[in-house]
Amino acid sequence: MDLSQNLEIATCTDPGMVRSHNEDSIAADPVNGLVVLADGMGGYNAGEVASGMATTVIVTEMRQILANAKPYDVEGAKNEELAARMVRDQVLKANSSIYQAAQTQSQYAGMGTTLVVCLFYDNRMLVAHLGDSRLYMLRDENFSQVTRDHSLLQEQIDSGIITPEQAKKAQHKNLVTKALGIDPTVEPEIHEYPTKSGDIYLLCSDGLCDMVEDEDIAMTLQTLGKGNLKLAAQHLVQMANDNGGRDNVSVILVRVLREYPGRRGVMGKVFGWLK
């Protein structure tokens, strides 16, 4: 099923005002309803190699798999939908590719990347993430953070050592507790949510949420998201840069234009035509 008519996707990435090169990578496959954002780390060019590998591996592998199977297909023996396993397997594949490269080539030693992957199917969205790149959602007028960072800061907030207000001023914002390509294996956090038409999903690297207040992000999506999604993406990056642009900034916006049910019975088809 081609989702490019059901989802509108806009992307924007920028090195920011301070960094000389962009270690973020983004990729979108509108037909398959797949978006991937990665924020690489590691010396010299290794960061962008890691994030580039992550997005490329996941998008190409997913494309092959989705050509033969649907995410909502049910695996007979376990009575489970394939989606979560599909995404998880590809994330692990990307993990071992990056890990292998880092182990075998000295110039890539220690490289890794954060990751957010969203797969849209059957009026739902599956999100897998690692590290401090985030997914936000704007539904009606409510803007909320969907993913929870795998970061030292988030752990400290959870355990009550610091308050979210203190966290904003903390120095070690940059320490993530999970990432892709650092260890031989990794367990991405995976969740599934129902989507509604009109929803706007925002995937971003920490360069956006560290530099721009959540309420400004929300206002941008509310005012520009419906009219011109591309402009909204550009404006978010612009705001991060206006506020100092200390880090690479990457943004992927996905707007649900209309419903995209996966499985349809006869009645479903009739309703589909009537819409």
Add this chain to the structure above:
Amino acid sequence: MAKLILSMDGLVLKEIPLTKERTTIGRKPHNDIQIDNLAVSGEHAVIVTILNDSFLEDLGSTNGTVVNGNPIKKHFLQNNDVVELGKYKLKFIGEAAAAGTGGGEKADFEKTMVLRPSQIKAAAEQIKTAGGGAQAAVAQRQAAVQQAAASAAATGIADKDAAKPSPAAPAKSTDTAPAVKPADLTQPAPAAAPKAAPAASPAATPAGRPGQPLGAIQLLSGGNAGKELELTKPLTTLGKPGVQVAVLTRRPAGYFITHVEGANRPTVNGQQIGAAPHALKDHDVIELAGVKMEFFLKA
């Protein structure tokens, strides 16, 4: 780079980076740090900075130089030392601390790094064996942070070019389905806030900086000619949804107008604007959805 923070009665007056080998302090204007106070001698003291070390020397001043409450002649400055000159205080922030808390040289510390559970444990054990068993988790975590930072810096040393351009191919998608938004020129004020965001809260965010002149538009034609709309928010949309909508953005560099939707772009002073944001000057005349309006800056 090390720096000094000049304050009086707890009020920070200035931050002074120690860029020179000799930084002189005194009442007379030729000093690098001039403190115009009678308790300060004409040439009061000097700070000599060699590589990462800074030394403070009193130049035979009348009232003397006090560091952390003790009068000194010559002193090797440590991080957080407070130098007192009359009512004024100079706090010394050493190189490492200055790099961690502010200024432009913290780039490396801001880079994302991985902290593994094993590192946290190792650091915690180190603290325990060192006799700090009662230390709270905070201290353990802090040690872990430092250790992680050190190890990341070590592993980050890699060479050779592995140029790989990031696949940044933004999908093109400009004109979309008309949005249903109560943005109509006949009702400028509520139109700007379709979801009842109080005007005060966005103004307090970084986008609305104090000191930046406030812009406003005044309608010149149409049913509401003469009406004025202050542009306090970082974003204000104008126009008729589905016909022509533009957004006015408030940025540190000033105000910009950008086309959002509709077949025709708005004009500024009779010229149609491009796809990129267009900077607005005082008294520019905008025409949008058949209505003329003037942009101006308030004093």
